[in-house]
Amino acid sequence: MERTTSSAVTGLKYLALCAYLVFLAFPLLWLLSTALKTPQEIAQINPTIIPNDITFANFRAAFDEQPIARSLVNTAFVASVSATLTVLLSIPAAYVMARYRSVVSRAVIVWVLLSQIFPWVLVIIPLFLLLRDAGLYDSRLGLIIVYVVWSMPFALWMLRSYVASIPYELEEAAAMDGATKVRALRSVVAPLLAPGVVAAGLFAFVSAWNEFLFALVLIRDPDLQTISLTLVKFIGAEGVARLGPLAAASLVATIPSLIFFAFMQRRLTGGLLGGAVKS
Numbered sequence: 594m595e596r597t598t599s600s601a602v603t604g605l606k607y608l609a610l611c612a613y614l615v616f617l618a619f620p621l622l623w624l625l626s627t628a629l630k631t632p633q634e635i636a637q638i639n640p641t642i643i644p645n646d647i648t649f650a651n652f653r654a655a656f657d658e659q660p661i662a663r664s665l666v667n668t669a670f671v672a673s674v675s676a677t678l679t680v681l682l683s684i685p686a687a688y689v690m691a692r693y694r695s696v697v698s699r700a701v702i703v704w705v706l707l708s709q710i711f712p713w714v715l716v717i718i719p720l721f722l723l724l725r726d727a728g729l730y731d732s733r734l735g736l737i738i739v740y741v742v743w744s745m746p747f748a749l750w751m752l753r754s755y756v757a758s759i760p761y762e763l764e765e766a767a768a769m770d771g772a773t774k775v776r777a778l779r780s781v782v783a784p785l786l787a788p789g790v791v792a793a794g795l796f797a798f799v800s801a802w803n804e805f806l807f808a809l810v811l812i813r814d815p816d817l818q819t820i821s822l823t824l825v826k827f828i829g830a831e832g833v834a835r836l837g838p839l840a841a842a843s844l845v846a847t848i849p850s851l852i853f854f855a856f857m858q859r860r861l862t863g864g865l866l867g868g869a870v871k872s
Contacts, residue, residue, distance in 0.1 A: 615757040621847065628652065629841035635836050651837035652845070655827070661842055663816065664823040665849060668802055671819060675740035676797035679748050680790055682741065687752035688782075692761070701749070717810055724811060731813045739807050744797040751796070756782070756791030762840055795857050802850050820846045 622642065627635060628651050630644045655661055690698045720739060721730070729735030759782060767777035805821040812818055824846065827839040 621844075624840050624844045624847070627836055628844050630837065645728040651841040655842040655845070657837040658838065659823050659826055659842065660815070661820070661823060661845060664818055664820040665846065667817055668819040668846075669849060671736055671740065672798045672801035675744065675801045676794050678737070678741045679744045680794045681749040683745055683752050683793060684786070684790065686833060687749050688695055688756050688778075690753045691756035699755050702753075705746040705750050710868075713743065714806065717806065720807070721810055730811060731817065733817055736808060736811055736819075739811065740797070740804065741802045743804075743807070744800055748797055750791040752786070752789050755786055758801045759785050778784065791857055793856060798853060798857075844862065 626642050626644060629647045629649070631646055631648050631650070634641075634645055686701070690701055724730045724735040724739075727735075729738065763781050763785075764777045767781050768774075772780065803821065804819075805825075808819045808822055812822065824839065824842055827842060828834045
């Protein structure tokens with residue numbers, strides 16, 4: 594009887610997990626379905642998920658009408674550099690915040706919390722003026738700096754929690770064995786901190802990849818525009834969207850971030866196992 598109940602509970606858990614996965618994957622499936630439909634089928638009153646006549650004309654139209662490839666390269670460059678800088682700047686700051694309790698660390702914590710309360714739309718005009726005066730307006734460097742500042746508070750908070758969860762006794766034991774501070778950080782703390790670094794990098798990369806408001810205000814050169822700005826061009830002046838090419842371009846824009854997430858997910862699992870072995 595207990596075995597039957599346990600099997601039923603396990604089956605319900607897997608059923609709920611499958612339902613959740615279908616819920617998460619449905620928007621991507623709907624994008625794929627719309628991208629493969631003809632304009633006549635898209636305009637039907639009762640849409641279907643599986644296209645009746647599969648066509649790749651929407652993908653050809655999307656790449657012919659807009660510089661999708663160039664926008665993807667711009668977005669990948671900005672997102673990768675901003676995510677790397679965010680992680681590199683957040684790691685030492687998070688370690689200091691977690692290990693050394695002082696007025697400065699408490700002030701940084703207050704800054705992190707306050708930065709998450711106020712909407713970023715309030716600072717878009719000051720940012721525009723600052724970047725314009727600094728000669729960084731309409732440049733990828735200016736956009737990267739904004740993305741780093743935007744992502745750092747959350748990355749700091751996340752990494753601080755990871756550092757705080759690592760027992761300080763491990764560093765003391767390494768010091769007793771003759772390891773220097775740098776050696777203890779590299780050999781003891783770094784492997785255990787790897788999952789947090791990957792998670793913070795994922796957050797910074799995906800945030801920069803999907804961001805629209807800052808790119809809209811700070812980028813004007815068509816050669817520097819990110820993919821989110823390019824997708825808007827498939828919507829007409831009166832708000833009428835060309836659903837076929839828009840769905841095709843959106844699907845193409847989603848695939849690189851999914852590949853990056855899948856690649857980093859493997860590193861996240863490896864970091865967790867490596868940390869478990871080290872501890």
